[in-house]
Amino acid sequence: MFLVGLSGGIASGKSTVVTVLRELGCAVIDADVIARQVVQPHLKAYQQIVHHFGTEILLENGEINREALGSIIFSQPEKRQLLNSITHPEIQKEMLKQILKYFVLGYRYVILDIPLLFETNRLTKFMKYTVLVYCPRAQLSRLMQRDGLAQAEAEARIRSQLPLDEKRRFATHIIDNSGGRESTRRQVLRLHSHLEDSLDFLWARLAAVPLELSGSAPAGSSSLGSSICFNKALPGSRLPAAPQRGAASAAPSRPIPRLFLCRGAPRSVKFSAHERSRCER
Numbered sequence: 001m002f003l004v005g006l007s008g009g010i011a012s013g014k015s016t017v018v019t020v021l022r023e024l025g026c027a028v029i030d031a032d033v034i035a036r037q038v039v040q041p042h043l044k045a046y047q048q049i050v051h052h053f054g055t056e057i058l059l060e061n062g063e064i065n066r067e068a069l070g071s072i073i074f075s076q077p078e079k080r081q082l083l084n085s086i087t088h089p090e091i092q093k094e095m096l097k098q099i100l101k102y103f104v105l106g107y108r109y110v111i112l113d114i115p116l117l118f119e120t121n122r123l124t125k126f127m128k129y130t131v132l133v134y135c136p137r138a139q140l141s142r143l144m145q146r147d148g149l150a151q152a153e154a155e156a157r158i159r160s161q162l163p164l165d166e167k168r169r170f171a172t173h174i175i176d177n178s179g180g181r182e183s184t185r186r187q188v189l190r191l192h193s194h195l196e197d198s199l200d201f202l203w204a205r206l207a208a209v210p211l212e213l214s215g216s217a218p219a220g221s222s223s224l225g226s227s228i229c230f231n232k233a234l235p236g237s238r239l240p241a242a243p244q245r246g247a248a249s250a251a252p253s254r255p256i257p258r259l260f261l262c263r264g265a266p267r268s269v270k271f272s273a274h275e276r277s278r279c280e281r
Helices: 014-023 031-037 044-053 066-073 077-105 139-147 151-159 164-168 181-197 202-214 273-280
Strands: 002-008 028-030 109-113 129-134 173-176
Touching: 002 014, 014 028, 014 109, 014 129, 014 181, 028 031, 028 077, 031 077, 031 109, 044 066, 044 077, 066 077, 077 109, 129 164, 139 151, 173 181
Parallel strands: 002 109, 002 129, 028 109, 129 173
Antiparallel strands: none
16 A cells, blocks of 8 residues: 655645545545544643643633634744644554554555645655645635635735745646636546556555465554555554564465455455465465
């Protein structure tokens, strides 16, 4: 399985692209949704945020007032960095859990919807492809209309991110959302076709086979620790180490690959009785 990073400037229409991808059956992990989950009251990140930013950023029900917190971090870069240092490790841990889930389900690839993918620049090395949703001309007006912001406020939020033209240099795929919805949809369909046709998912499945066939993988792990995320763990997370096999390992020298070869919804190809007997010898 491989990872695809999806990002875009604020109010560039990334949600439209995500909607189409989900309609196509793609596995999408939304970092914004996870960011809201990890700052719920009594969780670790919530407690640290209240400690550093004070109770003034809380609503009456005790939850964090995102608008109040946003007005602070968008005008004070050092506060924004502090908030990121608190929330990003917790977000990445939850993202890894969801990635492992989709790996077990047999998906060829997972799309990570990360608004600040290129700003943080810590996760791009784990992505096989990166996709930028690009819409420079209407960005300001869209943001003002969507969030009810004055022009100065909207411009400050746009300035807090890398310029779109600079992000373009880091992206392997560009989706120009400055046209109509149908134009954007056609571009997403082409991207989906390219990802579906890619064979980059095969190496991870092949890497997992020896441990699975030998029975030496930890229970319930399906050798994920050694075969996902390009053999690296996401920052702030821990993956189980691949078990060491000695000379007496029962793994066959030429294992039969168990591959996920379908298009669309994933399914596994099961071994026949004859193939299982060959593996056991």
